[in-house]
Amino acid sequence: MVHASGRLDPGDSFLSTAPRNTGVKMSADPLVLSHSVNLLDARPDLPVERFLVAEPPGPDAVPMDVVFVGGGPAGLAGAIELARLAKRDSETGGSLGELEIGVLEKASQLGEHNLSGAVVNPSAFHELFPELSIDDFPLRDPVSKESVYLLTESGSVRVPVPPTMKNHGNYVASICEIVRWLGAKAEAYGVNVFPGFPVDSLLTDGGKVIGVRTTPAGLSRDGEPDGHDAMPAMDLSARVTVLAEGTRGPLSQAWLDWEGVASENPQIFALGVKELWKVKVPLDRVVHTLGWPLSTATFGGSFMYPLADDLIALGLVVGLDYPDARFDVHGALQQMKGHPLFHHYLAGGEMVEWGAKTIPEGGYYSVPSRRHGDGLCIVGDSAGYVEVSSLKGIHYAMHSGILAARQIFEALKLDDTSETGLSGYSSAVDSSVIMRDLKKRRNMRLAFKDGLFGGVLKAGLMTVTGGALPRDKITIEEDASKTRVLGKVQGQLTPDGDLTFSKADAVYKSGNQTRDDIPQHLVVGEDVSPEVAEMLEHMCPAGVYERDGTGLIINAPNCIDCKATDVVGPRWTPREGGSGPGYRQM
Ligand SMILES: Cc1cc2nc3c(=O)[nH]c(=O)nc-3n(C[C@H](O)[C@H](O)[C@H](O)COP(=O)(O)OP(=O)(O)OC[C@H]3O[C@@H](n4cnc5c(N)ncnc54)[C@H](O)[C@@H]3O)c2cc1C
Ligand code: SF4
Secondary structure: OEOOOOOEOOOHHHOOOOOOOOOEEEOOOHHHOOOEEOOHHHOOOOOHHHHEEOOOOOOOOEEOOEEEEOOOHHHHHHHHHHHHHHHHHHHOOOOOOOOOEEEEEOOOOOOOOOOOOOEEOOHHHHHHOOOOOHHHOOOOOEOOOEEEEEEOOOOEEEEOOOHHHOOOOOEEOOHHHHHHHHHHHHHHOOOEEEEOOOEEEEEEEOOEEEEEEEOOEOEOOOOOEOHHHOEOOOEEEOOEEEEOOOOOOHHHHHHHHHHOOOOOOOOOEEEEEEEEEEOOOOOOOEEEEEEOOOOOOOOEEEEEEEEEOOEEEEEEEEEOOOOEOOOOHHHHHHHHOOOHHHHHHHOOOEEEEEEEEEEEOOOHHHOOOOOEEOOEEEOHHHHOOOEOOOOEOHHHHHHHHHHHHHHHHHHHHOOOOOHHHHHHHHHHHHOOHHHHHHHHOOOOOHHHHHOHHHHHHHHHHHHHOOOOOOOOOOOOOOHHHOOEEOOOOOOOOOOOOOOOOOHHHHHHHOOOOOOOOOOOOEEOOOOEOHHHHHHHHHHOOOOOEEEEOOEEEEOHHHOOOOOHHHHHOOEEOOOOOOOOOOOOOO
């Protein structure tokens, strides 16, 4: 129900009550909300010129040979492989000499901005460290049992595990632990790892990328240096820059746009909201669910993984093409925990961490036609190497980092880091396990664009024909193009702080310690309709947006960099290093 003041009652319970930043005017009377929601009108253009700066690195630039933007699995695996190749080259009398390799990461410590499920295929660990055995890797137990359930509001039916979801041979893991372990290995190989240094822009010379510029730190809200903590932007020169910035990377988007590189389908995304629970009842298997609390028109499902006898990872992943503008993934996860299947394990336990992140889920047809250029490669989620029907991206990210490193090594040896010199990277990925797997399941996610039942039938057909049918590409539109409807305001679920949590409490559990007064990093369009504001308010899991009568309240410091609203509207841009979440075991 909408009150005369324009404030909504139901749903508010998941939102922060302490708005810190107002300002954007909305264009229409909130009392006459239209039924349909058009997002494109309110979306600002991607500020390409902000992310690609035609300037040489400054006189104090740090000279690097290769810079990896992002210290996730893709960037760190790439840096390790390159450092090992360079070491072997120098030990065998090669001509390359010592390489300066840098990894810049926006989190203040490695792992603090990484969130995943995770059940991990260990193939990339074996490839990167053939001399180590499985017990040496930062993985927890192998998957020994798994179950898939179709949920109704109060019941569940166990269904056969679809072939794409079989996890025999895979391991439960925490991506934070994986990243910290890879970071230590990288440093041991002499890689310069710089946590707390977000890359703000790429430096270019003509069509070549020649380095990066970091974000300044210690600025006041109006962008001025704020006392002695202020730190100016830093430039790093690089013969090759590798974009490993993860999902919905703005630098990758800008570079692809600048270069005019397209993909057959646009990229589409899902949002995953996840909680870690200390529990008293051990979970003995990997669990996935379909159905409730999602409508049949919404793509997604939940996961519940045992990290230890007393620790469970629980999450809900939902495609951002959902039709109801008032749908709220965080709210749905809270509701889901009351279901007997989950409640059995969570009752009497404690939620110890919370977080959220998007997943690029377009698959094969959404991968850009080339992922290399003059002085640049794109790896991991930034390139869209995720196979969503199996919910796998970590090993593809690592494999792509490794393949990029091998081509960069060859290019450096030949002193040709041009587009031609690096082209072997895209072709190596195209003939690797990454694109083979994505191709086999190329229409799997796309089949669900018209709903659950048709999707299940088509996915079954694809499975029995090994992906051969349907033969043709299923075309999709980008998530922002989809017109939504404002669904009914749902009954209020009042968080009890025990099993269910408000967005404000959830953000606290993410470990977010962003300064309250840093410059605004979210670029919001000028004409945000009340309907769009309503959708942003529900979509953002961290309570950053609130519709407030004719205004939009933006609690920017709450942002945990999940990038969900960036997909449909306001643009996310890098901010001061160390801002955002502080994940420990996600
Ligand atoms: C809810 C959820 C569940 C998932 N479950 C699984 C699973 O069970 N198994 C699986 O294999 N995969 C899973 N995935 C996918 C998997 O997590 C990703 O595919 C994988 O993390 C991609 O690795 P990456 O290195 O490309 O990106 P990321 O892991 O996102 O790392 C990118 C890094 O770059 C940093 N960065 C970003 N921008 C900048 C910048 N401008 N400057 C400096 N640093 C920057 C980020 O802080 C981050 O550390 C899941 C994903 C989600 C969200
Ligand atoms: S504002 Fe931040 S936390 Fe909210 S959806 Fe956008 S990126 Fe995620």
